[in-house]
Each structure stands twice: as C-alpha cells, then as structure tokens.
Amino acid sequence: MRAKKAAAVVLAGVMSCTAISGGISVSAEEAFGEKDPASYEADLTMMVHTTDQPNFMIEKFNEVYPNIHIELVVVPAGEQQEKIMNMVAAGDDVPDLFTSRTQFVKAIVNSDQYYADLNSEPYNATDWTSAIEPYVVGVGTDTTGALRALSWQCPVGGIYYRRSLAKEYFGTDDPAAMSEKFASFDSILETARELREKSGGEVKFDGDALTGLMYLGITNAGGYMKGNVLNTGDEVRELFEVAKTMYDEDLTGKFYNDGQSSVAAKGEGKIFADEKPTWGLTNDILINLPEQAGDWGLASGPYPYTAGGTWIGISQTTEHPEEAYLFLKFILTNEEFVYDYAVNFGDYVSNMNVQQKVASLPAEEAEKLNIFTFLGGQNAYEYWNGELAKGVNPEAFSPYDEFFGKYLLAAMEAYAVGNLSLDEAIAQYQSECQNYAPSIELE
Amino acid sequence: MTRKKVNFGILFVTPFLLGLLVFRLLPFLYTFVISFTNWNLMMGEKSFTGLDNYKRLLSDKNFYIALRNTVKIWAMNIVPRLGIALLCAVLFAQCRLRGKSFFKMVFYFPNLVNSATVAVLAAMIMGWQSGVVNRFLMQIGILEEPVYWLGQASSAQGIVAFVTWWMWFGYSAIMFTTGILNVPASYIEAAIVDGANAWQRFWRITFPLIRPTIAYVFLTTLIGGLQNFEIPRVITDGLGAPDKSLLTMVMQMHTIAFKSMQYGYGSAFAMGIFVVTAVFAAFSYRMINKKEE
Structure with missing residues (x-):
C-alpha cells in the first residue's frame, strides 16, 4: 500500500512537472485558435500603405472572428520604413501588425527589434508555413533563421505584350513563341529592332526600358548586394549596356519616370510590351487600359524574376499576439479566403495549394478571374507557377533595395542618355549607395 | 513703463x-548633441563618436556638390526675382494702371500653390517625350526631336530656378509695393518741385528709402534659397539627378537622416547647413548695412 502511495505521489509529481513545463506550450498551442472564434475579442491596429486588399481581408476575417476588430493605419508607401523604424525606436503606438514592402522588408526582418519570430513561442507557426511558397518564407526569414514576416502574394514577373501587335508584326501571338523572342537580352534587342523596322519606328518595344531591364535582370544578377558587397558584376553591367542600346537605337519609349505618358502611348498602340511582375498587370495595365482586354498576352523573359510585394508580421510589443496571429494565419492559409482573394484581386497568392487550384481551373471557372479574360484566356496562374518552378532566389533581396534600385536606375539613365560613360555611371551608382549605407563594401 | x-x-x-x-x-540643441553620435536606426547603433561626423562632413563630396548646386540655383533666380519684383512694385505703386489689383493677385497666386504640386506640374510641362513645351516647339518647327530638359544639368537647374522665381516673385513684389507706398508723398512732391524726373525720383528717393525692405526680402530669400528642397525633391524623386545637379543641401540631409536613417551624420549635416546659412546671412547683412552706413 505504501509502495502504491509512493508510486502515486511520484506519478502525480511527474504529471505535474509535465503539465508545468510542457503545459505552457500545450496550453498556448491550444489557446492559439482552439477556442470558439466568436469568443476572441480584441482591438488591433495594422499599419499598411494601401487599403483595398487589407479591407477585404478584414471583412472576410470578421466573418469568422467577428469580435476581433482591426483598425488600419495608412502610411504612404514611401514613408513606411521611416515610420516603422521611428515608431519602434520611440516605443509609441506600435501597431499590432504591420506590412513592409519588399524593397525594405529585409531591413525590418534582419533586425530583432520589429517583428516577432513566428517559429518560436508563443506562435510556433512551423506546422503551416510549408504551404507557403518557399521564396516568400525565405525573404521573411532573418539571418539567424527566425521567421519574422510572410506575404500573402508572390509577385513573380514576366513580359506582357499586345497580342494584336504581335500578330501584325511577328505573325503569331502565341505566348510560347513570344517567350522565345524574349529568351535573352540579345533576342529582346533583335525583337525590338524587328519591330522598329516593320512598324517604321512607330511602335516601341516597351515604354520604360530602364525599369523593365532592372526587373528582368537584377534577380538573376543576385540582387543589389552580394553579402555585404554592392553588386556591380557583369550581369549588372549588362543591364547598362542593353539600356544604352535601347536608347541609342530608339527601341524604347523612354518614358522613365513618366508613367502617364507611357500609359497614353500604350493606349495609342505605340508600345508593344511591358516587363512587370504580377501586380503590374492588376495595378497598371488592366486598370489603365480596360479597353484592351483580351489583347494582352504573357510570356517569359530571359530569367525568372520577382519584384515588389508586401510582407506582414506581428509586432514584438503587441498585447494581442494570439489575435494578431489568427489574422496572419487566416489570410495566408484559409484556402477559401485565399481563393476568394485571388479571384477578386487577380493577385498571385503565396499559398501553393491555391496556386495549383487556380491554375487548374476549368475554362468556365477561369472566366471568373478578370486577369485571365484580360490576357485573352491565358491562364496567368499556370504561367506564374511555371516561372516559380524555375526558382527565385530569396538571397537576392537586401535591406537597401528601395534606394539602391533608384540609384541603379538613375545611373543607367545617365549612361543611356549619354551624360556619363559606363565607368562614370557605375562609379556614381557605387558612390550613391555607399553614401546611403556607409558600411557596405564596393567591388 | x-x-x-x-x-x-x-x-x-x-x-x-x-x-x-x-x-x-x-x-536644435538635440540635433547638435546627436551630431556627435553614430546613431543609425537601420543598423541599430547609437554611441558617442566625437567629431567623426564632422570629419566625414568635411570630406563628403556630396556636401560640396549640394552646396554648389543650392547656391547656383538660388543665384539663378534671385536676380530676376528681385529685379522683376521691383519693377512690378514700381508699376503698382507709382503708375496709373488699370487692373492693378488683378495683376497683384495673379502674381501672388503661385505662392499659394503647394510647392510639390508646382513641381509635378513643371515636370509634366518640361517632360521629355510628351511634355507640353517639347510638343509645342516641335509643332512650330523649332525642334526636330524632343529635348530632355530635365535630363541635362544646366537646363534642369534653370527649370528649378525658373519655377522658384515664378512662385516667389509675386510675394517679393507685394513686399516692395508696401515699402514704396510707405515712402512719404511729401518727399516725392518736393523732388517734383525741384525738377527731378521719374528716374531720379526712383534712384535718389524711393530706392534708398526702401532699402530696409529690400534687405529683408533679400535675407529671407537667401535663407529660403539655401533651404531649397521641395521642388528638386519632387522633380527628381529625392535623387538630385541628372548627375546630382539638383541635389540640394536640405535634400541630401533629408536622404541621410530620414531615408538611410543615419541620424547622427544627418544631424552633423544639418549643423553644416546651419553654419553655411549663418555665414551667408551674416555676410549679406554686413554688406547691406555697410552700404547704409
């Protein structure tokens, strides 16, 4: 009897210890989303730079979690990084959730001051992040392996082109044939020259070759930075040379920093192609040129690439980690919502299950997505899935992309218009970047 | 009392x-204090570094480029601005013109428009491929190909100087008009009795008496000119292109402090701007007072 009592005491002790030590994580895991959704109550704030998509997310989220209220704090895109850093430094009014554009997300993610680590306590998000596109996870992961931010979108790129112009000047509007014509920078130049000859110089290959080339080439070049060294290698120099040729031979519209004129020229049928990622279709071409629905196609460029996108994470200082986490998880993994979002916005989502689902939609269902009809029935998801399968390198992103991209474009333009020689333009680019970030090294 | x-x-x-x-x-004092630190929000650094930022400032090519550009753009607009404003003021105050109030309002109106708006407008008008000026000049046969006005250093600086002049000459004209109207009428009447012509009345009586007003306008214009920011900032998206020709001192300080988050060096840069402005203002003030003496 005494032995039984002793055993019972030991067993009780062991159980208590288990409950105390492991119980925190068990109860936390249970607490995070295990309760009745209506029982969660909180007022959250979320800093964003645009409202359409977040409002849609909140509306859908509230259909499941009606008592978690999320107030948007809208900050202009260009001021977002400064705002986040200052707010966290001051420790005042830091929102529970905040977004970071890809141009500076690494600056936020690589610091342990801003976003909480989603892989550790109390979040333990490891069980569902495998559903998210790996490069998106890679960008949101810091140098120590902590996952701090994720994106609901996956902005891979391509080259959009006018089908009617393709038929007129090249005899085909087939995306596969166009992809061959865009297979390298040399073939792009050849295509642009052919277009110039056949159109008598009326139709330019693109509106803004500088930005287009930067999109097409910088991911493949390994990004603006290689480790702590500014990348001015051969691939980057090639962008300068191609831009110069495009300008010298009058192959491009030269509408750098003049988006309105570029749109007007597209409207007049004077621009053949537009090198842009996913959002370029929904936020630019489709919105500005609705009358050209059905007359655009999408083909691969020389390299798979990605540009832009918005990441989101949870503030380290949030007082509502569970509710913030539920929102984050909802917009990324609730497949019903993600599908609705994809259909409504035409955005390419980061959830791989939904990527496959949309890519394999039967034709009558696919018509629900206006991006498909805009692209003349082409399944953009199928194309984007194909580009992602070629591989996008998450290492191609640096904390300085916002400004280094601007400096690169300014230097490319200075060379293209003849204000500077190639070496002078590269030197200017290096000088600007080092002035912005004195700790970087130059090649 | x-x-x-x-x-x-x-x-x-x-x-x-x-x-x-x-x-x-x-x-100001806080800026001065943190100018002795390496505070960098991006890198998470903040420690006392003595005079390092000032040493960096003195060897920073961009500081001198920005100083040269700022003074150049200011100099390009100050002469026509004061000259035309003075001419308008004389016409408003001393000539019988119909619709004076209307012209005063029209000349002052650009000053009420937000600088950023004016800059966007200027960029559109002077645009390369589809700007109004290029289209017009090509239509009347002066140009065969569009000129990249904002892509060449000299014309880009000229455009910013012109826009600044256009925005502010009306304000200067109103100030000068007030100064001229405050000149006692008896002085002018006495000069007329003595046989002075209009030119002599202006140079011998009106101009010396409005010198304090001119000095005030000149000094405020100088200080404002050395803080030139919004127009080149908007036109070049903060880059100061082409070839840094539109990089002004405040714009560079803004990029360092608020874009690359180098608060320490940005503060030292701001102190540098303060010193330059103070030296220019003191020198100008001394020159003006010397003439008065």
Whole structure:
C-alpha cells in the first residue's frame, strides 16, 4: 500500500512537472485558435500603405472572428520604413501588425527589434508555413533563421505584350513563341529592332526600358548586394549596356519616370510590351487600359524574376499576439479566403495549394478571374507557377533595395542618355549607395 | 513703463517664447548633441563618436556638390526675382494702371500653390517625350526631336530656378509695393518741385528709402534659397539627378537622416547647413548695412 502511495505521489509529481513545463506550450498551442472564434475579442491596429486588399481581408476575417476588430493605419508607401523604424525606436503606438514592402522588408526582418519570430513561442507557426511558397518564407526569414514576416502574394514577373501587335508584326501571338523572342537580352534587342523596322519606328518595344531591364535582370544578377558587397558584376553591367542600346537605337519609349505618358502611348498602340511582375498587370495595365482586354498576352523573359510585394508580421510589443496571429494565419492559409482573394484581386497568392487550384481551373471557372479574360484566356496562374518552378532566389533581396534600385536606375539613365560613360555611371551608382549605407563594401 | 505693463508684455510674448523654446531651440540643441553620435536606426547603433561626423562632413563630396548646386540655383533666380519684383512694385505703386489689383493677385497666386504640386506640374510641362513645351516647339518647327530638359544639368537647374522665381516673385513684389507706398508723398512732391524726373525720383528717393525692405526680402530669400528642397525633391524623386545637379543641401540631409536613417551624420549635416546659412546671412547683412552706413 505504501509502495502504491509512493508510486502515486511520484506519478502525480511527474504529471505535474509535465503539465508545468510542457503545459505552457500545450496550453498556448491550444489557446492559439482552439477556442470558439466568436469568443476572441480584441482591438488591433495594422499599419499598411494601401487599403483595398487589407479591407477585404478584414471583412472576410470578421466573418469568422467577428469580435476581433482591426483598425488600419495608412502610411504612404514611401514613408513606411521611416515610420516603422521611428515608431519602434520611440516605443509609441506600435501597431499590432504591420506590412513592409519588399524593397525594405529585409531591413525590418534582419533586425530583432520589429517583428516577432513566428517559429518560436508563443506562435510556433512551423506546422503551416510549408504551404507557403518557399521564396516568400525565405525573404521573411532573418539571418539567424527566425521567421519574422510572410506575404500573402508572390509577385513573380514576366513580359506582357499586345497580342494584336504581335500578330501584325511577328505573325503569331502565341505566348510560347513570344517567350522565345524574349529568351535573352540579345533576342529582346533583335525583337525590338524587328519591330522598329516593320512598324517604321512607330511602335516601341516597351515604354520604360530602364525599369523593365532592372526587373528582368537584377534577380538573376543576385540582387543589389552580394553579402555585404554592392553588386556591380557583369550581369549588372549588362543591364547598362542593353539600356544604352535601347536608347541609342530608339527601341524604347523612354518614358522613365513618366508613367502617364507611357500609359497614353500604350493606349495609342505605340508600345508593344511591358516587363512587370504580377501586380503590374492588376495595378497598371488592366486598370489603365480596360479597353484592351483580351489583347494582352504573357510570356517569359530571359530569367525568372520577382519584384515588389508586401510582407506582414506581428509586432514584438503587441498585447494581442494570439489575435494578431489568427489574422496572419487566416489570410495566408484559409484556402477559401485565399481563393476568394485571388479571384477578386487577380493577385498571385503565396499559398501553393491555391496556386495549383487556380491554375487548374476549368475554362468556365477561369472566366471568373478578370486577369485571365484580360490576357485573352491565358491562364496567368499556370504561367506564374511555371516561372516559380524555375526558382527565385530569396538571397537576392537586401535591406537597401528601395534606394539602391533608384540609384541603379538613375545611373543607367545617365549612361543611356549619354551624360556619363559606363565607368562614370557605375562609379556614381557605387558612390550613391555607399553614401546611403556607409558600411557596405564596393567591388 | 509701469511694472503692470511689463508683466502684460511678458504674458503676451510667453506663448511665442514657449513655442520658440520647444519647437526651435530644443530640437536644435538635440540635433547638435546627436551630431556627435553614430546613431543609425537601420543598423541599430547609437554611441558617442566625437567629431567623426564632422570629419566625414568635411570630406563628403556630396556636401560640396549640394552646396554648389543650392547656391547656383538660388543665384539663378534671385536676380530676376528681385529685379522683376521691383519693377512690378514700381508699376503698382507709382503708375496709373488699370487692373492693378488683378495683376497683384495673379502674381501672388503661385505662392499659394503647394510647392510639390508646382513641381509635378513643371515636370509634366518640361517632360521629355510628351511634355507640353517639347510638343509645342516641335509643332512650330523649332525642334526636330524632343529635348530632355530635365535630363541635362544646366537646363534642369534653370527649370528649378525658373519655377522658384515664378512662385516667389509675386510675394517679393507685394513686399516692395508696401515699402514704396510707405515712402512719404511729401518727399516725392518736393523732388517734383525741384525738377527731378521719374528716374531720379526712383534712384535718389524711393530706392534708398526702401532699402530696409529690400534687405529683408533679400535675407529671407537667401535663407529660403539655401533651404531649397521641395521642388528638386519632387522633380527628381529625392535623387538630385541628372548627375546630382539638383541635389540640394536640405535634400541630401533629408536622404541621410530620414531615408538611410543615419541620424547622427544627418544631424552633423544639418549643423553644416546651419553654419553655411549663418555665414551667408551674416555676410549679406554686413554688406547691406555697410552700404547704409
């Protein structure tokens, strides 16, 4: 009897210890989303730079979690990084959730001051992040392996082109044939020259070759930075040379920093192609040129690439980690919502299950997505899935992309218009970047 | 003056003094203090580094480029601005013109428009491929190909100087008009009796008497000109292109402090701007007073 009592005491002790030590994580895991959704109550704030998509997310989220209220704090895109850093430094009014554009997300993610680590306590998000596109996870992961931010979108790129112009000047509007014509920078130049000859110089290959080339080439070049060294290698120099040729031979519209004129020229049928990622279709071409629905196609460029996108994470200082986490998880993994979002916005989502689902939609269902009809029935998801399968390198992103991209474009333009020689333009680019970030090294 | 009046006086100036202390002096002192640190929000650094930032400032090519550009753009607009403003003021004050009030309003109107808006407008008008100016010049046969006005250093600086002149000459004209109207009419009448012509009346009587107004406008224009920011900032998206020709001192300080988050060096840069402005202002003030003496 005494032995039984002793055993019972030991067993009780062991159980208590288990409950105390492991119980925190068990109860936390249970607490995070295990309760009745209506029982969660909180007022959250979320800093964003645009409202359409977040409002849609909140509306859908509230259909499941009606008592978690999320107030948007809208900050202009260009001021977002400064705002986040200052707010966290001051420790005042830091929102529970905040977004970071890809141009500076690494600056936020690589610091342990801003976003909480989603892989550790109390979040333990490891069980569902495998559903998210790996490069998106890679960008949101810091140098120590902590996952701090994720994106609901996956902005891979391509080259959009006018089908009617393709038929007129090249005899085909087939995306596969166009992809061959865009297979390298040399073939792009050849295509642009052919277009110039056949159109008598009326139709330019693109509106803004500088930005287009930067999109097409910088991911493949390994990004603006290689480790702590500014990348001015051969691939980057090639962008300068191609831009110069495009300008010298009058192959491009030269509408750098003049988006309105570029749109007007597209409207007049004077621009053949537009090198842009996913959002370029929904936020630019489709919105500005609705009358050209059905007359655009999408083909691969020389390299798979990605540009832009918005990441989101949870503030380290949030007082509502569970509710913030539920929102984050909802917009990324609730497949019903993600599908609705994809259909409504035409955005390419980061959830791989939904990527496959949309890519394999039967034709009558696919018509629900206006991006498909805009692209003349082409399944953009199928194309984007194909580009992602070629591989996008998450290492191609640096904390300085916002400004280094601007400096690169300014230097490319200075060379293209003849204000500077190639070496002078590269030197200017290096000088600007080092002035912005004195700790970087130059090649 | 009675003590009660003095107390009233102090009471009335207290809000201003508090504002000056809280919004001007304290930030200035704080900026001065952090200029001796390497505070960098991006890198998470903040420690005392002595004079390192000032050493960096003195060897920073961009500081001198920005200083040269700022002074150049200011110099390009100050002469026509003061000259045309003075001419308008004389016409407004001393000539019988129909619709004077209308012209005063029209000339002053650009000053009411937000600088950023004006800059966007200027960029559109002077645009390369589809700007209004290029289209017009090509239509009337002056140009065969569009000119990249904002892509060449000299024309880009000229455009910013012109826009600044256009925005501010109306304000200067109003100030000069007020100065001329304050010249006692008896002086002018006496000069007329003595046989002075209009030119002599202006140079011998009006101009010397409005010199304090001119000095005020000149100094405020100088200080404003050395803080040139919005127009080149908007036109070049903060880059100062082409070839850094539109990089001004405040724009470079803004990029360092608020875009690359180098608060320490940005503060030292701001102190550099302060010193340059103070030296220019003191020199100008001394020159003007010397002439008065």
